[in-house]
Amino acid sequence: MRHLSIISAAxxxxxxxxxxxxxxPQAQLACISDWSEAAPIVRxxxxxxxxxxxxLARDRSSVQILRSALCRxxxxxxxxxxxxxxxxxxxxxxVDARHPFD
Numbered sequence: 001m002r003h004l005s006i007i008s009a010a011x012x013x014x015x016x017x018x019x020x021x022x023x024x025p026q027a028q029l030a031c032i033s034d035w036s037e038a039a040p041i042v043r044x045x046x047x048x049x050x051x052x053x054x055x056l057a058r059d060r061s062s063v064q065i066l067r068s069a070l071c072r073x074x075x076x077x078x079x080x081x082x083x084x085x086x087x088x089x090x091x092x093x094x095v096d097a098r099h100p101f102d
Contacts, residue, residue, distance in 0.1 A: 031071040
């Protein structure tokens with residue numbers, strides 16, 4: 001009986017881990033955090049430069065960008081941003097690289 005409960009717990013944990021991994025939106029993004037590689041893509045694709053995104057984030061959302069990456073999400077580019085809000089909490093934002101904060 002004890003053996004069955006251990007197996008049941010292991011199967012439940014495996015199912016939960018699979019569901020979490022398959023539903024994570026950031027796992028599907030192909031990202032570049034090295035801006036010497038990302039900058040030419042930004043220019044070529046006519047994306048909003050990360051410096052302007054940083055300014056918009058501070059002015060419109062009162063957040064400070066701590067880390068950023070340019071990511072390809074299927075047929076569009078997005079910025080994946082790790083930000084700190086005014087109250088000091090950190091979170092990840094994904095914004096459209098052509099129209100951030102619209």
